[in-house]
Amino acid sequence: MNDTITLPTAPKTKRMPSKTLSENGVDFIDEDVLNGHLNVELGNDPVRLREIIDKSQSKTPLSLSETAFLLKTDRPELVEEIFTAARQLKRDVYGRRIVLFAPLYVGNRCINDCSYCSFRRSNPDATRRTLSEQELKHQVSSLLDEGHKRLIMVYGEHTNYDADYIAETVRQAYTVQKGLDSIRRININAAPLDKEGFKKVHDAGIGTYQIFMETYHHETYNKVHPTNTRKGDYLYRLDALNRAYEAGCDDVGIGALFGLYDWRFEVMGLVKHALFLQEKYGCGPHTISFPRLRPASGAETESEYAVNDYDFKRLVAILRLAVPYTGMILTAREPAELRKEILEFGVSQIDAGSKIEIGGYTEISSAQTMERGQFELGDHRSLDMVVGDLLEQGDIPSFCTACYRVGRTGEQFMEFAIPGFIEKFCTPNALLSLTEYLHDHACPETLKHGQKLIEKELETIENKVLRRKLIDWVDRIETSKERDFYL
Numbered sequence: 001m002n003d004t005i006t007l008p009t010a011p012k013t014k015r016m017p018s019k020t021l022s023e024n025g026v027d028f029i030d031e032d033v034l035n036g037h038l039n040v041e042l043g044n045d046p047v048r049l050r051e052i053i054d055k056s057q058s059k060t061p062l063s064l065s066e067t068a069f070l071l072k073t074d075r076p077e078l079v080e081e082i083f084t085a086a087r088q089l090k091r092d093v094y095g096r097r098i099v100l101f102a103p104l105y106v107g108n109r110c111i112n113d114c115s116y117c118s119f120r121r122s123n124p125d126a127t128r129r130t131l132s133e134q135e136l137k138h139q140v141s142s143l144l145d146e147g148h149k150r151l152i153m154v155y156g157e158h159t160n161y162d163a164d165y166i167a168e169t170v171r172q173a174y175t176v177q178k179g180l181d182s183i184r185r186i187n188i189n190a191a192p193l194d195k196e197g198f199k200k201v202h203d204a205g206i207g208t209y210q211i212f213m214e215t216y217h218h219e220t221y222n223k224v225h226p227t228n229t230r231k232g233d234y235l236y237r238l239d240a241l242n243r244a245y246e247a248g249c250d251d252v253g254i255g256a257l258f259g260l261y262d263w264r265f266e267v268m269g270l271v272k273h274a275l276f277l278q279e280k281y282g283c284g285p286h287t288i289s290f291p292r293l294r295p296a297s298g299a300e301t302e303s304e305y306a307v308n309d310y311d312f313k314r315l316v317a318i319l320r321l322a323v324p325y326t327g328m329i330l331t332a333r334e335p336a337e338l339r340k341e342i343l344e345f346g347v348s349q350i351d352a353g354s355k356i357e358i359g360g361y362t363e364i365s366s367a368q369t370m371e372r373g374q375f376e377l378g379d380h381r382s383l384d385m386v387v388g389d390l391l392e393q394g395d396i397p398s399f400c401t402a403c404y405r406v407g408r409t410g411e412q413f414m415e416f417a418i419p420g421f422i423e424k425f426c427t428p429n430a431l432l433s434l435t436e437y438l439h440d441h442a443c444p445e446t447l448k449h450g451q452k453l454i455e456k457e458l459e460t461i462e463n464k465v466l467r468r469k470l471i472d473w474v475d476r477i478e479t480s481k482e483r484d485f486y487l
């Protein structure tokens with residue numbers, strides 16, 4: 001198996017990124033402070049609850065004590081108020097569009113030994129593999145055939161996957177053209193880099209660079225990430241997205257693996273991280289992810305901190321209220337029915353038709369091969385099934401990449417706060433990207449439902465000039481080979 005991608009110049013000795021921290025290289029996770037809030041706040045006071053909900057509905061990020069109050073509120077009728085508020089805020093800030101993407105696992109060599117991951121170095125059952133250049137393009141081509149326009153490329157931590165390599169594989173993926181289709185936005189989930197490395201990857205045209213802390217609890221972090229491994233360095237990882245911002249990356253994504261430690265503490269950690277980035281760089285995270293521990297081959301995934309479905313809904317709704325402007329990603333780790341339900345609590349992005357085995361989009365037809373994947377998937381629906389289900393529940397499937405391509409990223413993205421941004425940009429762009437999907441990739445059933453939704457949505461657009469323009473563009477997509485219209 002050829003697992004090298006030919007880099008333009010003779011490969012230099014590969015090295016791991018330097019351990020230099022950012023200008024703000026401090027451990028800002030003070031557990032006494034986070035636990036202090038969780039201990040002091042009792043929750044369950046309807047008056048205070050409604051004050052906090054009002055603040056969040058005005059799209060103002062919540063403080064740690066307000067977040068702790070929501071986390072401690074467990075009276076069912078008050079939790080229902082939190083759910084209702086999260087639904088409303090999601091509608092107000094994100095409208096009914098749900099952005100779709102696909103994960104593309106590039107290589108699972110890894111020098112770390114994370115207890116919960118089947119790619120861990122001590123897992124003898126893991127099938128180690130790195131896509132060759134041709135195999136990578138083949139995967140991208142298969143994803144384009146499905147109708148995808150947005151990818152997240154995933155790598156283990158290894159000298160083979162240094163910044164040059166990640167940048168080159170991103171460029172390779174962007175070069176793939178299939179008929180009228182090409183990938184329009186590539187996000188990355190990979191190991192922390194130094195500033196030089198983040199700059200290289202940024203210059204390759206990435207969207208968001210995601211790095212999950214997995215757990216913000218120091219003791220648990222050291223337990224699941226052996227200290228003699230690179231990932232065992234808590235501060236270096238916590239500081240990573242500071243370095244990304246200082247290196248010029250526009251969008252960053254944070255996340256925690258729920259089930260490793262107490263879910264309330266992890267929500268506090270995520271909110272603290274978002275507030276820290278906002279304070280130091282004027283821009284909070286672009287996205288937050290909240291994967292739950294899932295079975296994984298050769299890994300330890302049983303935990304006393306496992307999060308049940310009801311508490312999982314609570315943490316999604318509370319994150320929605322705490323960080324109004326941060327996109328929320330719900331992955332196919334979760335079963336389809338639960339995903340359909342949780343979307344309404346604040347989720348703005350989901351993956352669909354996902355294959356997480358290396359080479360999975362051309363080699364894995366049905367059942368998952370656990371030795372080749374990082375964890376067990378919960379949702380095995382195809383992209384077209386997910387699009388169909390979203391249409392059925394009244395959401396607008398979107399493949400939009402406009403903000404990223406017109407430079408509405410990072411701080412500029414904050415203009416998102418401008419009233420009417422959804423109506424002016426998000427919904428129209430969602431309808432245009434959906435029209436493309438329907439005409440180029442959807443099954444007849446999905447096409448029929450999608451066309452009905454688009455017709456209805458176009459009628460509701462008050463701005464006559466905008467409506468005329470959209471009707472014209474939709475018509476041109478339907479009747480010609482013109483593509484890629486966006487605002």
Ligand code: SF4
Pocket residue numbers: 110111112113114117118119120121155156157231
């Ligand atoms: S979680 Fe990431 S760093 Fe840890 S073993 Fe798995 S692939 Fe490697």
